[in-house]
Amino acid sequence: MRNKIVSAIVIIALGGALFTACKPKNSGDSIVGDAEKAYVAPGKHDEFYNFVSGGFSGQMSVYGLPSGRLFRVIPVFSVDPEKGWGYSEETKPMLNTSHGFVPWDDLHHTELSQTNGEVDGRWVFGNANNTPRIARIDLKTFKTAEIIELPNSGGNHSSPFITENTEYVVAGTRFSVPADYSNGDVAINTYKENFKGHISFVKVGKEGEMDLAFQIVTPGVNFDLSHAGKGKSHGWFFFSCYNTEQANTLLEVNASQRDKDFIMAVNWKKAEEYIKAGKGKKQSVKYAHNTWDEKTHTAKSIMKTEVLVLDAAALKDICYMIPCPKSPHGCDVDPTGEYIVGSGKLAALIPVFSFDKLMGAIKDKKFDGNYGGINVIKYEAALHGEVQKPGLGPLHTEFDGKGNAYTTFFVSSEVVKWNIETLEVLDRVPTYYSVGHLCIPGGDSKKPFGKYLVAYNKITKDRYLPTGPELAQSAQIFDISGDKMKLVLDFPTIGEPHYAQAAPADLIKNNGQIKFYKIEDNKHPFVTKGEKEAKVVRNGNKVDIYMSSIRSHFAPDNIEGIKLGDEVYFHVTNLEQDWDVPHGFAVKGADNGELLIMPGETATLKWVPKKVGMYPMYCTDFCSALHQEMQGYIRVSPAGSSTPLSWSVGTNYPKAK
Amino acid sequence: MINVILLACESLEIRITNNNQTIMNKSFVLALTMVFAISCGEKAPDSSAAEISTEGADPSSYDPNRGEGKYDHVELSAVLDGAMATKGEEVSEVKCTSCHKMTDEKLVGPGWKGVTERRKPEWIMNFITNPDPMIDKDPEVQAQLEICLVRMPNQGLMDEDARSILEYMRKVDGVK
Numbered sequence: 001m002r003n004k005i006v007s008a009i010v011i012i013a014l015g016g017a018l019f020t021a022c023k024p025k026n027s028g029d030s031i032v033g034d035a036e037k038a039y040v041a042p043g044k045h046d047e048f049y050n051f052v053s054g055g056f057s058g059q060m061s062v063y064g065l066p067s068g069r070l071f072r073v074i075p076v077f078s079v080d081p082e083k084g085w086g087y088s089e090e091t092k093p094m095l096n097t098s099h100g101f102v103p104w105d106d107l108h109h110t111e112l113s114q115t116n117g118e119v120d121g122r123w124v125f126g127n128a129n130n131t132p133r134i135a136r137i138d139l140k141t142f143k144t145a146e147i148i149e150l151p152n153s154g155g156n157h158s159s160p161f162i163t164e165n166t167e168y169v170v171a172g173t174r175f176s177v178p179a180d181y182s183n184g185d186v187a188i189n190t191y192k193e194n195f196k197g198h199i200s201f202v203k204v205g206k207e208g209e210m211d212l213a214f215q216i217v218t219p220g221v222n223f224d225l226s227h228a229g230k231g232k233s234h235g236w237f238f239f240s241c242y243n244t245e246q247a248n249t250l251l252e253v254n255a256s257q258r259d260k261d262f263i264m265a266v267n268w269k270k271a272e273e274y275i276k277a278g279k280g281k282k283q284s285v286k287y288a289h290n291t292w293d294e295k296t297h298t299a300k301s302i303m304k305t306e307v308l309v310l311d312a313a314a315l316k317d318i319c320y321m322i323p324c325p326k327s328p329h330g331c332d333v334d335p336t337g338e339y340i341v342g343s344g345k346l347a348a349l350i351p352v353f354s355f356d357k358l359m360g361a362i363k364d365k366k367f368d369g370n371y372g373g374i375n376v377i378k379y380e381a382a383l384h385g386e387v388q389k390p391g392l393g394p395l396h397t398e399f400d401g402k403g404n405a406y407t408t409f410f411v412s413s414e415v416v417k418w419n420i421e422t423l424e425v426l427d428r429v430p431t432y433y434s435v436g437h438l439c440i441p442g443g444d445s446k447k448p449f450g451k452y453l454v455a456y457n458k459i460t461k462d463r464y465l466p467t468g469p470e471l472a473q474s475a476q477i478f479d480i481s482g483d484k485m486k487l488v489l490d491f492p493t494i495g496e497p498h499y500a501q502a503a504p505a506d507l508i509k510n511n512g513q514i515k516f517y518k519i520e521d522n523k524h525p526f527v528t529k530g531e532k533e534a535k536v537v538r539n540g541n542k543v544d545i546y547m548s549s550i551r552s553h554f555a556p557d558n559i560e561g562i563k564l565g566d567e568v569y570f571h572v573t574n575l576e577q578d579w580d581v582p583h584g585f586a587v588k589g590a591d592n593g594e595l596l597i598m599p600g601e602t603a604t605l606k607w608v609p610k611k612v613g614m615y616p617m618y619c620t621d622f623c624s625a626l627h628q629e630m631q632g633y634i635r636v637s638p639a640g641s642s643t644p645l646s647w648s649v650g651t652n653y654p655k656a657k
Numbered sequence: 658m659i660n661v662i663l664l665a666c667e668s669l670e671i672r673i674t675n676n677n678q679t680i681m682n683k684s685f686v687l688a689l690t691m692v693f694a695i696s697c698g699e700k701a702p703d704s705s706a707a708e709i710s711t712e713g714a715d716p717s718s719y720d721p722n723r724g725e726g727k728y729d730h731v732e733l734s735a736v737l738d739g740a741m742a743t744k745g746e747e748v749s750e751v752k753c754t755s756c757h758k759m760t761d762e763k764l765v766g767p768g769w770k771g772v773t774e775r776r777k778p779e780w781i782m783n784f785i786t787n788p789d790p791m792i793d794k795d796p797e798v799q800a801q802l803e804i805c806l807v808r809m810p811n812q813g814l815m816d817e818d819a820r821s822i823l824e825y826m827r828k829v830d831g832v833k
Binding site for chain 2: 516518519520529530531532548550551552553555575576577578581624625626650
């Protein structure tokens with residue numbers, strides 16, 4: 001009873017005292033979760049897949065909802081020695097950029113592909129925030145299939161959001177920088193003159209293939225987040241931006257001067273017309289486009305050299321600036337496409353804009369001057385209304401498809417439910433602590449599945465067993481099927497989760513999941529299709545080992561005649577043709593990762609032995625009762641040694657006389 | 658000691674009713690069980706495996722002559738189809754011969770010599786295209802597993818490939 005009272009007080013305190021910008025002191029008083037709702041019996045499947053950005057881990061993790069069970073961490077922008085990602089010769093080109101091989105990045109947002117504004121289960125996109133790129137993950141294989149770099153950009157944050165038929169995936173530069181096609185060697189304090197913003201429209205083809213169709217150059221600001229229009233607003237894209245002060249130092253203070261920054265509305269269909277009409281200026285740049293080939297099990301990286309750029313200031317009817325209070329962060333469009341919600345990080349209200357009013361304002365030229373040549377719409381002319389005193393530090397909004405919006409508040413650590421039409425606050429729940437993004441399955445699409453809401457928290461402090469100075473970030477699942485949000489479960493996450501999306505499990509598990517690669521279709525240049533093809537080929541100091549693996553031996557598993565100074569390539573083909581039978585490969589002393597080879601796949605590990613001696617190799621993935629027998633030896637002789645090159649499996653050659 | 662045996666038995670029950678052959682550490686437990694020479698008796702029904710299982714779990718309906726799978730009867734000609742046997746040899750070199758010799762010597766699995774004399778053609782066709790349920794149900798295959806300790810993998814054979822491998826096995830057994 002006493003606990004209940006305490007809990008009630010905490011809730012009231014949280015709900016009422018919004019101006020005390022603080023976290024709850026400890027979790028002891030927190031609301032009890034409803035574990036039953038999160039229970040998924042052993043062997044049973046979850047209702048939803050949840051694709052969660054890994055933040056500074058650079059990867060994407062896949063959880064089940066409502067259980068919170070982790071199924072997979074998909075390597076995307078960071079090397080992963082466990083899976084050989086960025087270590088095997090085949091995967092290295094995936095991480096190539098115009099700066100060369102980049103082993104790490106910061107993945108902030110995930111976006112599931114859509115058809116007619118509904119999640120379709122084909123791909124999930126992720127953005128690289130540091131060295132600007134977009135990745136596409138194929139949901140039949142849960143593997144990164146493509147990565148495209150973005151020129152003229154610094155910090156790809158407002159990405160990888162898509163249009164309602166996945167016509168485009170967009171990117172916007174967080175850091176305005178001098179364009180790659182201009183001189184970048186300028187004084188930093190020439191920001192206003194030399195620094196430009198570029199937003200990118202990357203065309204997505206039928207098979208998902210990405211192509212940088214065009215960029216729009218804008219005045220130098222920080223682009224933050226974005227979302228596409230849908231339904232009636234299909235054809236428009238909305239980007240929040242801050243630092244319209246154009247500060248280049250101490251942004252904490254200097255970019256927080258103005259009462260209002262902007263949401264930039266982009267008429268991308270108009271932009272397409274201009275591109276068709278030849279108004280795009282061809283600029284010379286350099287960016288990598290990396291693709292994975294499932295037949296050769298190998299990536300290739302191509303360096304591209306041109307981009308078409310449209311000038312937002314010159315072409316007056318592509319971009320319009322909508323004033324939005326105080327450094328807007330989230331920029332979210334409701335399922336009908338009518339309402340655009342801007343979340344001013346430093347604002348004590350949430351403005352909601354109306355697409356119809358925006359169109360009216362543009363038609364009637366209700367402008368309030370211009371910003372760097374781009375027309376600024378009168379604030380009231382586009383405004384549907386404001387949610388008054390919703391909380392402190394609004395960040396992001398998702399929708400339940402029943403006319404309600406849910407906004408996260410970082411400073412006051414809560415999720416607030418409000419009615420989009422009436423702007424009335426309906427409910428609020430505390431989070432533990434300092435929530436950033438949130439996710440409702442399908443919550444940024446035309447068709448949300450308004451059953452669960454997941455809040456992604458930046459701070460966990462006392463929520464879990466302490467693990468030294470560094471603590472896990474967390475996700476918290478709420479049941480939102482009723483009038484009131486109810487905490488179901490919280491669970492720790494990998495890296496730092498920013499945005500996440502979720503889709504019904506059936507949509508993905510029935511999308512034609514690949515269970516293994518057909519060995520017949522393997523077109524890898526170093527494939528070993530059967531032990532008869534196993535061999536070792538020397539070409540100067542380069543040695544190619546054509547090796548097969550099957551439960552439970554390698555062929556060959558005895559190799560002699562390797563010499564110091566050799567570059568050895570183990571091309572290991574997994575001959576298995578069944579689901580869930582990867583083999584691993586590791587060799588002593590390799591300054592490299594392991595290989596994890598899926599059935600029917602070929603993967604290559606480069607090894608440069610540094611000492612003379614006997615080197616064991618073995619299978620790293622427990623594959624059968626005789627897994628521990630799956631091993632072999634490689635003899636390394638001194639440079640110039642006369643040891644002949646030989647290889648075998650199952651034959652003990654007689655001792656040389 | 659008793660605890661260990663019980664544990665092994667429980668795991669064996671899960672193992673037998675779970676067609677997902679890749680739970681390899683269970684094979685090790687199976688091996689352990691064999692070491693203890695313990696019979697675990699009745700298989701327990703396991704609802705959690707139902708989602709994975711594609712076959713009925715009732716061993717009483719199992720026909721040890723035909724095996725289990727899509728082949729009821731396979732017609733063989735008296736003389737060898739040489740072209741088909743050659744095709745079978747090619748396929749088996751990619752998918753089979755890492756583990757099977759053409760002699761009667763065991764490698765990972767038993768040698769093929771004599772298999773077409775010991776087994777009906779439909780049993781062979783069913784086993785090479787649908788090994789998992791048969792490993793779970795066929796008493797002779799289970800006895801073989803006690804020797805080899807590696808479950809024969811499903812190598813994803815197309816119907817035509819399976820038939821040509823059978824022809825190649827016949828060639829190995831001396832059919833002209």
